[in-house]
Amino acid sequence: MFTKEKTLSTELKGQRTLAAIIFTDVVSYSAMMAANEEYTLDLLRRDFQIMKQLCQQFEGKVLKTIGDALLMYFPSAVKAVACAKEIQSSFAELAANLAPEEVLTHRIGIHLGDVFFNGSDVMGDGVNVAARLQSEAQPGGICMSQTVYDVVKNALALTATELAPKKLKNIPGSVLVYQIPPIHPTPFTAQAEIELLDQEGSSNESELVIYSSGQWVLLHEHFFQIETYSQNANGKLIIQIPSRSVQDDATIQSLRPKLDQSPLVKFAYQNDGFLVKVKGVESISRADCKLWTLTLEAKPVKLDGKTLEQSYKGRKQFYSADDIATLKARRLLLNDPPKLLMLQDAQVFSPALAEREVLEKLIQSSATPVSIENCVIQSSYSGYKEQPKVFLELARLQAIFYLKAAGVVEQVTELSLGPICQGKVHVRFQGKRQQVYAGIEPAAMAIEGDCSLVSQVSSNHVAGYR
Structure with missing residues (x-):
């Protein structure tokens, strides 16, 4: 052969x-x-x-x-x-x-x-x-x-x-x-x-690093391991999910479209993520499981120059649209800066905090239906901390979805998670922003650091913005 x-x-x-x-x-x-x-x-x-x-x-x-x-x-x-x-x-x-x-x-x-x-x-x-x-x-x-x-x-x-x-x-x-x-x-x-x-x-957990999410997909708020992934002649995505539990069956069944009014749901696979409409849900029984075939209509992110992130001139620094996008990615992957709880008490007002509040609003703003608010690496950990490899794969997939669907980057070229050590996970990310002007290469984004797996919500964190 x-x-x-x-x-x-x-x-x-x-x-x-x-x-x-x-x-x-x-x-x-x-x-x-x-x-x-x-x-x-x-x-x-x-x-x-x-x-x-x-x-x-x-x-x-x-x-x-x-x-x-x-x-x-x-x-x-x-x-x-x-x-x-x-x-x-x-x-x-x-x-x-x-x-x-x-x-x-x-x-x-x-x-x-x-x-x-x-x-x-x-x-x-x-x-x-x-x-x-x-x-x-x-x-x-x-x-x-x-x-x-x-x-x-x-x-x-x-x-x-x-x-x-x-x-x-x-x-x-x-x-x-x-x-x-x-x-x-x-x-x-x-x-x-x-x-x-x-x-x-x-001892392998302290050396475990993952570079892909394997055959996992994110669909709505659930994760499944798929058997096949393809695209038909009409551009619709076809995925097949082998189900081995009644809970999986019930979850997939709930996604069946009703009178063609299927809502947009999250979808991510490998290095791509976007919103989809579920257009069809079918199943057949096999000896070892029930095999579900789902037809999805993708709604990829499309931005033009008028809807890119805003820029912002701070007291000592100018934040371009690419700088704001980097802050979004750092929040998502490293919780840096941590989420700011907006304060209304005039007694604690300061110019630094006022600037930080503006930046927080820009981090959470989005030209797409998807916005970034929290660190998905932290939020994924509690449910899977006893399964480190699964946690890393699923957290990676969640991050891929928000990076792509929120318009932070147009292409993910690398996202690795691990190892986990002393309550932190190492994150390495590289991506490319959307090309704004013909003939000019899109901006590249590179982020590397350790993300604490314990959530830290800040009400007055202004470090780095003074």
């Missing part, structure tokens, strides 16, 4: 570039094919679909499949490694709910090097080394070159084991490699390694 992706010849033809390459393969694939070829191919197609979706989430491109191997390209080593970790995490979660014969175990190799896109193929050092590194990876694990590790070790807070320099087949010299072990035991994990994984499990 060999498939070349369409994007290879149309977008990358003739280019030579430095790229992060991921190469994957399946452990004991030949033996499984010999035992049951058709069944193994079905499992492989299932896993390829998962990997392709995650590759797209992390802004990569699938270049081709070769038998049980998948070749992916990323312009960023950080996103390549984050994607690889999410792939192995997703497969570990999938395996927990499947019979052993339904599970494929994958190895992943990653290298950062020079590649050349030759029309319908890709070649070069980056591809060759990545292919060799995957054979060095543990089943269910990731193996990367020192080149990759040096780039990503600080950004991703990796727990990786340095190995002795390796002589890789047909690669000149030796390559120092780093291993990220499997997240959960696999059928190929030795008993000693299983015990080590169990010992390390309790």
